[in-house]
Amino acid sequence: MAQLENIEAIEKRLWKAADTLRGNSELASNEYFLPVMGLIFLRHAYSRYLAVRDDIEANLPTRGGKKRTINKEDFSSRSAIFLREKAQFDYLIGLTGGRAEAIISAMDSIEADYTNLRGQLPKQEYNNIPDDVLGVLLRTLNPDELKKATGDIFGRIYEYFLTQFADQGAHDGGEFFTPISLVQLIVNILEPDHGKIFDPACGSGGMFVQSAHFMERNHLDPGKLTFFGHEKNRVTTRLAKMNLAVHGLEGNVEGGDNAITYYRDPHEGLFETVDYVMANPPFNVDEVDADKIKGDKRLPFGLPGVNKSKKVSNANYLWIQYFY
Numbered sequence: 001m002a003q004l005e006n007i008e009a010i011e012k013r014l015w016k017a018a019d020t021l022r023g024n025s026e027l028a029s030n031e032y033f034l035p036v037m038g039l040i041f042l043r044h045a046y047s048r049y050l051a052v053r054d055d056i057e058a059n060l061p062t063r064g065g066k067k068r069t070i071n072k073e074d075f076s077s078r079s080a081i082f083l084r085e086k087a088q089f090d091y092l093i094g095l096t097g098g099r100a101e102a103i104i105s106a107m108d109s110i111e112a113d114y115t116n117l118r119g120q121l122p123k124q125e126y127n128n129i130p131d132d133v134l135g136v137l138l139r140t141l142n143p144d145e146l147k148k149a150t151g152d153i154f155g156r157i158y159e160y161f162l163t164q165f166a167d168q169g170a171h172d173g174g175e176f177f178t179p180i181s182l183v184q185l186i187v188n189i190l191e192p193d194h195g196k197i198f199d200p201a202c203g204s205g206g207m208f209v210q211s212a213h214f215m216e217r218n219h220l221d222p223g224k225l226t227f228f229g230h231e232k233n234r235v236t237t238r239l240a241k242m243n244l245a246v247h248g249l250e251g252n253v254e255g256g257d258n259a260i261t262y263y264r265d266p267h268e269g270l271f272e273t274v275d276y277v278m279a280n281p282p283f284n285v286d287e288v289d290a291d292k293i294k295g296d297k298r299l300p301f302g303l304p305g306v307n308k309s310k311k312v313s314n315a316n317y318l319w320i321q322y323f324y
Contacts, residue, residue, distance in 0.1 A: 038122035046089040048080040079248030099134040100126040195275030202229030205240035227251030285315035
């Protein structure tokens with residue numbers, strides 16, 4: 001219990017320090033949100049990288065007395081991201097200037113190795129943050145007591161920062177994030193232990209990450225799960241893809257206008273093949289255009305009530321049918 005309380009104290013201290021930096025810059029919460037999450041993504045990725053690197057190197061096959069070069073496939077099999085030297089957090093911490101350029105270069109190197117992250121990681125946003133503020137923020141996210149921490153500590157911190165930004169309404173009115181306790185409840189009821197998992201309102205991907213944690217707690221391989229999601233907000237889509245990648249999880253999250261579940265099925269045919277559906281959809285939406293969804297094969301029981309404006313009077317009954 002003492003260890004848990006210590007972690008909670010660290011989370012609060014990190015958040016307070018990062019939020020104080022925002023208060024001392026010209027950035028609004030919604031401008032500060034994505035670059036901060038990007039740095040936590042890098043720190044989280046580095047933590048997972050270090051946790052498995054030595055074991056991977058010790059077990060590399062040899063040929064002619066020389067070990068094979070370490071590569072990203074070695075890390076993917078261990079639910080971690082391969083990081084080139086200049087994308088590693090210790091390298092960024094050691095810089096005395098040019099931090100925005102270095103962080104952008106780090107993000108570029110990760111996107112070059114992981115096609116599912118191309119165009120998704122924050123980059124140009126760092127040019128709007130003063131170099132000294134970036135330096136303090138990097139050091140803030142690298143406290144001594146966490147450098148040798150075991151387990152998914154930075155995963156917790158990533159989720160904690162998501163929670164705090166959601167409470168602040170820093171992005172999309174906080175709609176991108178479902179409280180961890182609720183997500184865990186859904187996962188523990190459904191017990192996803194194989195196959196395809198689909199969340200048609202996936203936000204920042206909490207259902208996916210907690211499903212993987214469920215597998216780990218039960219000594220199962222999270223790599224046996226494949227994740228699919230819809231998320232209408234493109235910034236939130238980026239968060240979801242970062243969240244999946246940093247946990248070494250495979251998935252396909254579609255975003256933007258093409259992923260508004262009411263009007264589009266970007267994973268066409270997926271509805272017929274998924275093993276689990278789990279979501280916390282927006283409740284009581286009453287502005288879905290009835291004409292646009294007539295005849296949708298995902299609505300086997302037809303449309304619910306339609307008002308005088310030709311809008312579905314309560315979209316909850318659409319979500320029930322999608323799940324069905």
